[in-house]
Amino acid sequence: MARGRVDNINVKEEGKLKAGLNDCCRFLYNSDEGTVMGRNGSSWAKIGGFYLIFYSFLAGFFAINLFVMLQTLDPDVPTIVGRTNKPQVAIDEYGSMLLNFGDEDIWNAAITAKNETKTRYDSLIIEEIDGNITKKIFRWTSDVDVECQDVEKYPFGSDSGCFYLGMNRIYNYDPVDGLADGTRFFFDCEFDIGKTGKGDMSGNITSFEVLPSPSTADFSMYYPWTSVATDGYQPLFSVKVTIDRKALKALPKDERPEKAFITCLPYTGIDRASAVQLPESRFARLTVHYPWKLDDVE
Numbered sequence: 001m002a003r004g005r006v007d008n009i010n011v012k013e014e015g016k017l018k019a020g021l022n023d024c025c026r027f028l029y030n031s032d033e034g035t036v037m038g039r040n041g042s043s044w045a046k047i048g049g050f051y052l053i054f055y056s057f058l059a060g061f062f063a064i065n066l067f068v069m070l071q072t073l074d075p076d077v078p079t080i081v082g083r084t085n086k087p088q089v090a091i092d093e094y095g096s097m098l099l100n101f102g103d104e105d106i107w108n109a110a111i112t113a114k115n116e117t118k119t120r121y122d123s124l125i126i127e128e129i130d131g132n133i134t135k136k137i138f139r140w141t142s143d144v145d146v147e148c149q150d151v152e153k154y155p156f157g158s159d160s161g162c163f164y165l166g167m168n169r170i171y172n173y174d175p176v177d178g179l180a181d182g183t184r185f186f187f188d189c190e191f192d193i194g195k196t197g198k199g200d201m202s203g204n205i206t207s208f209e210v211l212p213s214p215s216t217a218d219f220s221m222y223y224p225w226t227s228v229a230t231d232g233y234q235p236l237f238s239v240k241v242t243i244d245r246k247a248l249k250a251l252p253k254d255e256r257p258e259k260a261f262i263t264c265l266p267y268t269g270i271d272r273a274s275a276v277q278l279p280e281s282r283f284a285r286l287t288v289h290y291p292w293k294l295d296d297v298e
Contacts, residue, residue, distance in 0.1 A: 086170075086280045088167065088168045089166075089167060089187065090167065093113035093116055096110045097287065098286075098287045099286075099289065101161075101290060107156040107161075108156060111151060111155075114162075115152075118140050118151050120233070121236075122139075124228070126231075137231065138222055138233060138236065144236060147162070147211055147240050148238035159243055159244075159245060160240060160242045161240075162239065162240050163238065164237075165187070165264055166235055171227075172226055174220075174223045174224040182270050184269060185218060185223070186214050186218060187219075188214040188264070188272070188275075198257070200257035204244070205244050205290065206242070206260040207241075207242050208240060208242070211238040215271075217237065222234070222235045241262070241288055243288070245291075248290060260288040260290070262286040263286070265283045
């Protein structure tokens, strides 16, 4: 008997997409069983009640914890102010950390940063209590030394420039609290070799002057500090730096130092000779960049 040939038969499933849509609609709402997404009204009521109680409990638990933690805070005394509660000499604006006598762009950027600081101090309005301010408030126009009061006094190409520094804000901090009457609080600076050990320590090219002078300055009148609104911004002192271009040019090019570093610290004492560094205080390092690569140093 001859075998017949069986051809492959493709069965076309019609209405598959339509059936899928019908099943989806039936899941969302089944009119025959009266369910929504597979649950009837009683089931939805039970699960809704459960989540209502569950999330109400979580909200109540969070509210109670928040209330308890807030009771541990003093509304008048912040726990931490700024990045640290240790005294630290700081430069107010990042762009003013460097005096670069060889780069006009960096020099002008520093002047812009210093102008921003000056504007902030000049525009501060202190709220008077009962028409009276009991503590001295630091003012740029009256309290910054005249040598550095005008930020634009030393344009690029000058032999001098100024840094402006102060201490970080620490709530209710008084540097002379508990010390003998007549104890002063002031800042002083010295040359530093720098992290790489290549800082110019000779003093032949760079000289600097701390203003007001450490021998007479007393910043204790501005403390204790509690807030900007009542006590203003922290008092600033200036460091006027001068370079001797002739002394720099007299050196062979391969022996010219690149930078000088100056570190500044806070001190307390009746006179400079017996003064001690403020406990746990940290220094600020100033960088003076020489125009040592220029052929036209004059």
